[in-house]
Amino acid sequence: MIAGAPRAVRPFMALGRAVLSTALDARRREIAVLRVAHATRAAYEWVQHEQLARAAGVTAAEIEAIEEEEPVRSLDDECNLICRVADEVTRDVRLSDEALEQIVDRYGPREAAELILLVSYYNMVSRFLESTRVEIEDEPLLAGQTPRSFASGRP
Secondary structure, X not given: OHHHOHHHHHHHHHHHHHHXXXXXXXXXXXXXXXXXXXXXXXXXXXXXXXXXXXXXXXXXXXXXXXXXXXXXXXXXXXXHXXXXXXXXXXXXXXXXXXXXXXXXXXXXXXHHHHHHHHHHHHHHHHHHHHHOOXXXXXXXXXXOOOHHHHHHOOO
């Protein structure tokens, strides 16, 4: 359906490439995206990024925790924090002072901002996908792609 908004397609895709080309490595990035997909109940986003998460080294047990725990507590401290950021931005819009302080302390201002932008972007994506009722394909769309090839827009 985004093709129905041709003036928005290129900027939308360019923003996506930008948030996928930050200092966050693919594994941490995909954990954040999966948690947004879970929190927004965006099935299409979940299915596509679960493939990328696996390719980035996220384990089946970690994926299960991201999908089932409220809040996520069984991952390592960093990944629990990433999931907390995804939850708070998704559900509360405004990140709590405590979580903001933790990500700035851990990553510095630039990478903290990049994490917040990533989570915010995928909130927009999930809302678009769910509102336009994008259906999951019979064949995995991203099968064989790595997070790097996905971010670059090349198979």
